[in-house]
Amino acid sequence: MKPAPFDLCLAESVADVTAALAEHGEAARILAGGQSLMAMLNMRLTEPQLVIDISGIPDLDRIEVGKDGITVGALVRQAELAAHEEAMAALPIIAEALTHVGHMQTRNRGTVCGSLAHADPSAELPLLLLLLGGHVTLASARGTRQVAASDFLVGMLSTARAPDEMVTHAHFPLPPKGARSGFREISRRHGDFAIVALGCIAQGNSVRLGIGGVADAPVAVDLGDVTPETLPEALNALAWRLGGYDDIHATARYRRELIRRIGRDLILETIA
Amino acid sequence: MKILKDGVKAPVTFSLNGEDIEGYAEPRTLLSDFLRHELGASGTHVACEHGVCGACTVSVDGKAVRSCLMLAAQAEGKDVQTIEGLSKGDEDFGDLQEAFHQRFALQCGFCTPGMLMTLASLKGTGRSYSEAEIRDALSGNICRCTGYREIVDAALDVLGDQVKA
Structure with missing residues (x-):
């Protein structure tokens, strides 16, 4: 299908975007890489009056690697982050997860911040932002604010972004020194939406586990010190707490079983 | 603006x-x-x-x-x-198209332009690719006729990192 008619704003600065958002609010949508929004426009799942193309804004395409983490601007493409050797050496779990984000052809345009703002519950990047305890920076005509991933990702395709705000940056903190990490995903085919995606950060035997695709938003839990003996019960309790859902790809029961089995394999490999 | x-x-x-x-x-x-x-x-x-x-x-x-x-x-x-x-005319195909022709890498041909443009972007990097890398890149293109084997073979002819026997 084709998109319904809309006005197209070619923004040249963040101020252009926030002014347009202040005027149009929920009737406007921000277009960056377009790998989620364009599909939704084509299927007329969304029919905004105004589309604000931010791809001409300078300085939003930067990746900054600092002592405490990686900060990416709103125009950093997923493929650009994956190709950034310094950033990927600092956070190998992101390098691993990015290979599961769509396909090469969509990563070439899809942005990191766009995926966060879209907030698909099975998406890898929101899961990682939450697992690592990161935050997004939101700008509006009222000012800027930082919102932790745990407050930002509120549910299925919904975030704490107000209608007059745009995501300008995302910050992925480095795990503590010496921590190990791992990522695992099950999907029908590689590159498809995850049925279950799991990320794990371990300091010694102390484990933090992030889970996508099971609840209506990604979830991260500190499991504390685990052993091969205690882990199955901890994962079983977690699987029942999250519940999961039935859809055309998998049943809730299958999703819970993936948490038990893939979760166990991932955690034991990471702490080994 | x-x-x-x-x-x-x-x-x-x-x-x-x-x-x-x-x-x-x-x-x-x-x-x-x-x-x-x-x-x-x-x-x-x-x-x-x-x-x-x-x-x-x-x-x-x-x-x-x-x-x-x-x-x-x-x-x-x-x-x-x-x-x-990709080609200079109907009789002058580029190497990727020639390999598709040689390997019978299309049947109905509907997906072929997309397949070729994915492979052309790999070729543009100037390096060679393993079969796994080619399959990963082609996972973004769906073909409902061939079963992909011939497409991967054609891609390996042009982009592959293995010397052919």
Whole structure:
């Protein structure tokens, strides 16, 4: 299908975007890489009056690697982050997860911040932002604010972004020194939406586990010190707490079983 | 800051297969439709129109992308390559197309332009690829005829990192 008619704003600065958002609010949508929004426009799942193309804004395409983490601007493409050797050496779990984000052809345009703002519950990047305890920076005509991933990702395709705000940056903190990490995903085919995606950060035997695709938003839990003996019960309790859902790809029961089995394999490999 | 009004066609200029082109597009016009209907470059095929099938894959500034997930207006000033740019004419195919021909890597041919533009973007990097890397890249393009084996073989003929026996 084709998109319904809309006005197209070619923004040249963040101020252009926030002014347009202040005027149009929920009737406007921000277009960056377009790998989620364009599909939704084509299927007329969304029919905004105004589309604000931010791809001409300078300085939003930067990746900054600092002592405490990686900060990416709103125009950093997923493929650009994956190709950034310094950033990927600092956070190998992101390098691993990015290979599961769509396909090469969509990563070439899809942005990191766009995926966060879209907030698909099975998406890898929101899961990682939450697992690592990161935050997004939101700008509006009222000012800027930082919102932790745990407050930002509120549910299925919904975030704490107000209608007059745009995501300008995302910050992925480095795990503590010496921590190990791992990522695992099950999907029908590689590159498809995850049925279950799991990320794990371990300091010694102390484990933090992030889970996508099971609840209506990604979830991260500190499991504390685990052993091969205690882990199955901890994962079983977690699987029942999250519940999961039935859809055309998998049943809730299958999703819970993936948490038990893939979760166990991932955690034991990471702490080994 | 420029605002393009809905329903009003505005000029779009970019380089298509090395030639500067100009056409007119509404804000909502997809790059795929602009190529086919405004420029008459109908080699780029359109199927799912939500970024899943890969039939509409073109190269923008050297990167393989979905032309159905890009507005024509977003191609302004870019270097766009399509299937029409891969050969010099009906009798003078490029090496990728020749390999597809030799290996019977198409049946109905509908997905072929997208397959070739994905592979052309790999070729553009100048390095060679393993079968696993080629399969990973081609996982973004769906073919409902061939079962992919012949497509992968054709790609390996041109891009493969193994010396053939």
